[in-house]
Amino acid sequence: MAIYALRKLAFFLGAVFVASLAIFLLIRGAGGNVAAIVLGKDATADAINALAHTYGLDRPLPVQYFDWIVNMLHGDLGQSFRTKESVADLVTARLSVSIPLALSGLILGLIIAIPVGTYAARNVGKPSGAVLALISQIGIAVPVFWAGILLSVLFGVKLGWLPTGGWIDWDESPVGAIRSLVLPVLSLGLIMAAVLIRYVRSAVLDVMNQDYVRTARAVGMTRTQALLQVGLRNAALPIVTIVGLQIAELIGGTVIIEMVFSLPGLSRMILANVAAREVIVVQSTVMLIIVFVIFVNFVVDLLYGVLDPRIRNAA
C-alpha cells in the first residue's frame, strides 16, 4: 500500500506541476502587456512601467513563474491590481456560495442515481428498465443551463415558490440563502444524476453477472440479498472512480449554473476578473480549482487502492 500511495503522490505532484505551467503560459504567454491594459489607454509610459515594476511583471517569465509558485506554497496567492484585495480573501468570500452548490448538487445526483441505476440494472430488458435508460439518455442531452432556466420558469415564475435568481447571504438570512440555492442545486443534481445513472447501471450489471453473485444466489440468498451483501462493495469501486472523474464535470456545471441564477460564486468572480485582465487573480484562482480537482482524484485513487487490494498490488 505504501508504494502504491507513493506512486499516486508522485503523480499528484507531477500533475500539479504540469497544470501550473500550462496555466501560467496560457495566461501570461497570450496576455499581452498586462500593466498597459490594466491602466487603460490614457496611462503614461512611466505609470505603466511603475505598475509593471511593483508587481514584478517586467521580470523574465521563468522568474515570475518561480516566484508565483514559491509564494503560493507559502500561502500567498497574490492580490488584485486595482482593489489590492488578496486573492485568498476574494476566493474565500465566494466559497460560501460555490461549495454548498457543488457539494449538494453532487450528493443529490448520487442520491438519485444509485437507487435508480440499480433498479434499471435489475430490470434490464424489461419495459421499466428501458424507460429509465431512455430518461437518462434524454437527461444527458439536456444542457445544465437549460435545465436551470426551465426549473426557474416553473418554480420561480409560474408557481412563485422560489427566487428565479440572486443571492441572500448566509449572515443575512440562512433560510434565504438556502432558498436561493434550491433551484441551482436541483438543476445541477438532476443533470449529474442523468450521467451517473448510466455508470451505476453498468457497474451493477457487471457485478450481477459475476461468479460470486451467482455463488451467493446458489447458497440460497435472494437476488436483493446477494446484491446488497456481496455485490455492493464491488460495484462501489467503479462508482467511486466515476465520482472522481465527474468532479471536473461538476465544476463545469457549477460555473454555468452560477451564471444562470446570478449567484456570486467563484465562476462569476473569475469571469469578471478575466474581463478586467486581473491576471494574478485569474491565474491563482484557476490554479486553486485545478489543484482541488487533482487532489480529489488523488484521494479517489487512494480509496480505490484501499477498497481493492488487487489494484494496489498490481501497480
Added chain:
Amino acid sequence: MTDIAATAPIAPKKRRRLSLNATLVVGIVLTIGFLVVALVSFFWLPSNPNIPVIKNRMLPPFLPDHWLGTDGLGRDIVAQLMVGARTSILVGAGGATVSLILGTITGLIAAAYGKLADETISRGADIMLSIPGMVTALVLAATMGSGALTTIFALTAFFTPSFTRVIRSAAMSVLQEDFITSAKLYGRGKLFILARHVIPNIAGVMIVQFTLYFAAGILTEAGLSYLGVGVTRPSISWGMMLNEAQQTVGISSPLAIWPGLAIVLVVLGLNLLGDGLRDVLDPKLKRRS
C-alpha cells in the same frame, strides 16, 4: 420459479436486438434531420437572422411568416435556429475531428512504441483529464478572444486525452492478435502494420467515439456561448440564443424553449446514433447505455 440457466441467456438477447434497432433508427433520423436543416440554411432562410426588424419585435409563434415567432429585436427564430445548427456542426464536429486525429496519433504511439512512450502519453492524458475544461475554456476565451476557433481549440484540449485513452486500449488489444504477429514475421514495419492492420480494426471504435464527442462538443459549445465566451454574432449559437432570451425578454418567454429543445434533440440523436453504432460495429464492447 423458472429455470434461470435455461431461459436467461436467450430472453435478454432477443430484447437487446430489438432495442438496439430502435436506438439506431431514432439516432439516424434525428441526426439526418439536423444535418439537413444545417444544409438547407445555406440555400434558404426565412429571413436574415442578424438584421433587427423593430416592427416585428416579439411576435408569438405559429405565424405564417415566422413559424416560431421573433425575438426582442424582431429577428426570426427559425432562421436563427437554422444558422445555429451550422455552428453546432462546425464547432462540435470540428472539435471532435481534431481530437480524433490527435488522439489517434498519440494513442497509437502509446500502444505501439514501447513502455516509455506509453507511460509519458498515458500519464499526460491523465493529467489533462483532471483539469476542469469549463474553467480552462474561460481562460482560453480571455486570452485568445472568443469565437468559433477558440471554442474548437478548447474542445480539442478537453477531448483529445479521452480519445487517446480509448484508441490506445483498442489498438493494444488488436496488437495482441495473431495476424499482427504474422505480419511482423513477414517483415512488415511498424507504420505499415498500424496503418494497414490496426487502424481498420479500430475504425468502429473511432466512429463511435467521434459521434459521442460530436454530441459532447455541441453541449459544451452551447454552454460556452451561453456564458458569452463561445461564438459571437454574426455567427449564431443555440447557447447564445438562450443567453439573449434570458437577458432581454426574461426566461418565461417561449424564446427560452426553442434553442434548448434543438440542443436536446440533436445531442440525443447523436448519442443514440453512437450507442446504436457501437452495438453494430463493435459487438465485443459491452453496451453502456
